Amino acid sequence: GAGVSQTPSNKVTEKGKYVELRCDPISGHTALYWYRQSLGQGPEFLIYFQGTGAADDSGLPNDRFFAVRPEGSVSTLKIQRTERGDSAVYLCASSFSANEQFFGPGTRLTVL
Amino acid sequence: AQSVTQPDIHITVSEGASLELRCNYSYGATPYLFWYVQSPGQGLQLLLKYFSGDTLVQGIKGFEAEFKRSQSSFNLRKPSVHWSDAAEYFCAVGGGATNKLIFGTGTLLAVQP
Numbered sequence: 366g367a368g369v370s371q372t373p374s375n376k377v378t379e380k381g382k383y384v385e386l387r388c389d390p391i392s393g394h395t396a397l398y399w400y401r402q403s404l405g406q407g408p409e410f411l412i413y414f415q416g417t418g419a420a421d422d423s424g425l426p427n428d429r430f431f432a433v434r435p436e437g438s439v440s441t442l443k444i445q446r447t448e449r450g451d452s453a454v455y456l457c458a459s460s461f462s463a464n465e466q467f468f469g470p471g472t473r474l475t476v477l
Numbered sequence: 478a479q480s481v482t483q484p485d486i487h488i489t490v491s492e493g494a495s496l497e498l499r500c501n502y503s504y505g506a507t508p509y510l511f512w513y514v515q516s517p518g519q520g521l522q523l524l525l526k527y528f529s530g531d532t533l534v535q536g537i538k539g540f541e542a543e544f545k546r547s548q549s550s551f552n553l554r555k556p557s558v559h560w561s562d563a564a565e566y567f568c569a570v571g572g573g574a575t576n577k578l579i580f581g582t583g584t585l586l587a588v589q590p
Binding site: 368369396398400405406407408409410413415420421424456458460464465466467468469470471 | 581
């Protein structure tokens with residue numbers, strides 16, 4: 366079956382611009398996670414959705430980052446006033462139970 | 478504080494040799510433990526997981542890992558490495574109500590012919 370998909374696969378933007386990253390989870394998965402992976406590091410947790418609500422957003426680095434999941438399926442991670450330090454691979458994962466997460470291929474964000 | 482340590486940043490082994498990748502964790506409650514593999518340009522693929530029960534767990538591609546509570550370790554092993562195993566390996570710990578994962582910094586495995 367179809368796995369987790371993320372679009373775009375690559376995004377290049379200029380400092381100060383607004384970007385949106387999309388995640389399509391596996392059908393039927395109620396839990397959705399966003400992680401950020403900087404070069405040479407492991408993924409770091411950003412936010413967790415259970416259904417439509419953000420159950421844990423403790424990993425969002427500041428108020429420029431925001432994520433939504435309005436219908437409990439697709440999620441969008443939004444970054445305002447991008448900075449060069451936001452450059453990273455943004456990973457999305459979904460899960461049916463609270464145990465095993467399935468990851469998408471990621472969106473590579475480059476802020477010039 | 479919750480954390481995962483992978484002390485080996487880079488490991489090189491010969492094809493056919495055995496492999497052990499180290500992972501130590503710090504977690505306040507009963508941990509769920511995972512090993513993921515990431516090939517260049519690919520997403521993270523789950524190799525194996527430990528939740529409870531038998532402390533030796535078997536995964537895909539011939540990998541296994543052993544949970545040792547007394548040492549707070551969850552080392553990954555493979556008896557005979559194949560060239561296609563060259564990739565980056567991440568250990569992760571999760572649990573609690575959200576099961577958000579905390580990852581180590583990864584170990585990059587190179588396989589010599």
